[in-house]
Amino acid sequence: MRDVTEATATEAVVGKLAGCENARLKQVMTSFVRHLHAFVREIEPTQAEWFTAIKFLTDTGHMCDDKRQEFILLSDTLGVSTLVELINNRKSPGMTETSVLGPFWVEGAPHLPLGASIVKDGTAADLLVHGRVHDAEGRPIAAAVLDVWQTAPNGMYDVQDPNQPAMNLRGKFTTGSDGRFDFQTIMPTPYPIPHDGPVGALLTATGRHPWRPAHLHFIISAPGYRLLTTALYFEGDPYVDSDAVFGVKSDLVVRPSPRSDAAGSEVRYDFGLERAE
Amino acid sequence: MRDVTEATATEAVVGKLAGCENARLKQVMTSFVRHLHAFVREIEPTQAEWFTAIKFLTDTGHMCDDKRQEFILLSDTLGVSTLVELINNRKSPGMTETSVLGPFWVEGAPHLPLGASIVKDGTAADLLVHGRVHDAEGRPIAAAVLDVWQTAPNGMYDVQDPNQPAMNLRGKFTTGSDGRFDFQTIMPTPYPIPHDGPVGALLTATGRHPWRPAHLHFIISAPGYRLLTTALYFEGDPYVDSDAVFGVKSDLVVRPSPRSDAAGSEVRYDFGLERAE
Numbered sequence: 001m002r003d004v005t006e007a008t009a010t011e012a013v014v015g016k017l018a019g020c021e022n023a024r025l026k027q028v029m030t031s032f033v034r035h036l037h038a039f040v041r042e043i044e045p046t047q048a049e050w051f052t053a054i055k056f057l058t059d060t061g062h063m064c065d066d067k068r069q070e071f072i073l074l075s076d077t078l079g080v081s082t083l084v085e086l087i088n089n090r091k092s093p094g095m096t097e098t099s100v101l102g103p104f105w106v107e108g109a110p111h112l113p114l115g116a117s118i119v120k121d122g123t124a125a126d127l128l129v130h131g132r133v134h135d136a137e138g139r140p141i142a143a144a145v146l147d148v149w150q151t152a153p154n155g156m157y158d159v160q161d162p163n164q165p166a167m168n169l170r171g172k173f174t175t176g177s178d179g180r181f182d183f184q185t186i187m188p189t190p191y192p193i194p195h196d197g198p199v200g201a202l203l204t205a206t207g208r209h210p211w212r213p214a215h216l217h218f219i220i221s222a223p224g225y226r227l228l229t230t231a232l233y234f235e236g237d238p239y240v241d242s243d244a245v246f247g248v249k250s251d252l253v254v255r256p257s258p259r260s261d262a263a264g265s266e267v268r269y270d271f272g273l274e275r276a277e
Numbered sequence: 278m279r280d281v282t283e284a285t286a287t288e289a290v291v292g293k294l295a296g297c298e299n300a301r302l303k304q305v306m307t308s309f310v311r312h313l314h315a316f317v318r319e320i321e322p323t324q325a326e327w328f329t330a331i332k333f334l335t336d337t338g339h340m341c342d343d344k345r346q347e348f349i350l351l352s353d354t355l356g357v358s359t360l361v362e363l364i365n366n367r368k369s370p371g372m373t374e375t376s377v378l379g380p381f382w383v384e385g386a387p388h389l390p391l392g393a394s395i396v397k398d399g400t401a402a403d404l405l406v407h408g409r410v411h412d413a414e415g416r417p418i419a420a421a422v423l424d425v426w427q428t429a430p431n432g433m434y435d436v437q438d439p440n441q442p443a444m445n446l447r448g449k450f451t452t453g454s455d456g457r458f459d460f461q462t463i464m465p466t467p468y469p470i471p472h473d474g475p476v477g478a479l480l481t482a483t484g485r486h487p488w489r490p491a492h493l494h495f496i497i498s499a500p501g502y503r504l505l506t507t508a509l510y511f512e513g514d515p516y517v518d519s520d521a522v523f524g525v526k527s528d529l530v531v532r533p534s535p536r537s538d539a540a541g542s543e544v545r546y547d548f549g550l551e552r553a554e
């Protein structure tokens with residue numbers, strides 16, 4: 001190992017992992033070193049470019065505190081979060097796609113009766129969301145709990161905005177024996193991810209915008225089924241085809257239609273849950 | 278881009294760089310995304326493993342301040358610093374290899390006459406270092422300046438150790454018209470890189486030690502020649518074959534011999550400088 005040359009450098013580092021007793025860590029680090037070195041060999045960074053990368057990582061670390069996770073933003077904007085989520089949620093045909101959890105879910109949203117509104121700030125609820133939760137054979141799943149949350153018209157979640165009542169635009173609904181659910185809300189709005197830090201600067205430098213299309217978050221749980229973390233997106237949204245964090249899947253894009261029975265519009269979506277292993 | 282699947286995720290992210298006007302940044306980020314995704318696809322991290330990586334990067338960032346650069350330590354221990362240095366210092370046969378600069382070089386080491394000692398704390402200098410600085414044709418380079426620095430016997434550089442006089446074991450020597458230099462010192466000692474942070478924990482978890490073999494640093498400059506940053510290592514050192522930061526090259530390993538003219542030992546080394554482009 002005293003003869004580290006361009007030709008031998010990668011295997012010299014990999015060889016150092018021979019004594020690693022944690023087999024998974026050894027596999028991860030071996031793969032990481034090989035791919036990282038392949039990247040360095042491909043781009044041949046100057047010393048100044050290398051230092052720019054060190055500084056970027058340092059600034060990204062310094063931006064992280066108990067309210068801001070800049071490395072997760074980096075992972076999101078490089079598509080890594082979505083790729084990890086896809087790898088961990090391979091699904092059967094017909095079952096619902098997952099989508100990114102995001103940083104705005106909170107514990108303890110109120111349990112509400114079917115048909116209730118999640119709007120708490122006095123705005124008129126003009127969107128009905130309804131559908132069924134079913135298994136792989138299309139049979140209804142009773143007592144499934146849908147935890148839903150979304151932005152207000154100003155693009156902010158309640159936890160970001162002191163002017164919204166607590167738990168505004170959040171609620172939990174439980175399906176009946178027919179697997180059906182329905183609730184009242186308003187249209188969510190697009191919003192930018194936090195972009196005043198190093199990740200925002202990188203987006204700007206690479207000609208990218210920080211916007212996410214409007215979406216309605218769901219975590220759906222039912223005993224005996226795999227937890228489903230997903231979101232619905234909206235046809236016609238200006239960012240539905242350019243989500244900064246790669247969360248959109250075509251099966252999750254809906255088109256609200258006018259309600260026949262009342263003012264406003266409605267979205268119908270049926271969620272298919274995988275049985276737990 | 279709304280149809281992000283395992284198959285399409287990588288090219289979806291690369292496609293977002295289409296609007297990047299900085300051609301080099303576009304090339305670097307495209308390569309980085311492809312290699313990073315290839316790594317994720319190979320190891321298929323769980324969500325918990327992904328979060329461990331986020332936390333490791335965050336902790337590494339938080340360890341960085343004006344005195345400590347934990348991301349450089351990470352780069353060093355993953356062999357990236359050495360690989361970048363090798364790529365940037367491809368040399369002609371017979372010219373001297375480069376080695377890592379490290380964090381302990383300081384500006385303003387004293388200019389000393391040839392033959393002087395760099396030991397300032399009263400310890401007897403018992404190692405003579407001498408040789409020639411030459412060009413690719415073996416001709417002497419006059420007025421080359423050798424900036425040298427090393428650890429004290431306790432494994433610390435003067436800047437780390439309030440008990441050492443300032444500029445202890447540092448000095449600059451200028452070659453004469455014959456290209457020759459010589460100075461007096463003591464043997465440097467092995468020392469561990471800072472290992473009380475996340476990078477030290479990673480070394481431990483992967484069965485690696487944090488030690489660097491003893492070495493004598495040099496930056497050699499001469500008008501019309503490429504700056505040479507290098508170091509000499511010592512045959513028989515316990516860590517010469519397992520340097521934590523991959524700095525050792527076999528051409529830089531020397532074996533001190535007993536002095537014929539005085540007590541102590543000597544090292545002779547000739548440095549070959551590349552002509553500047």
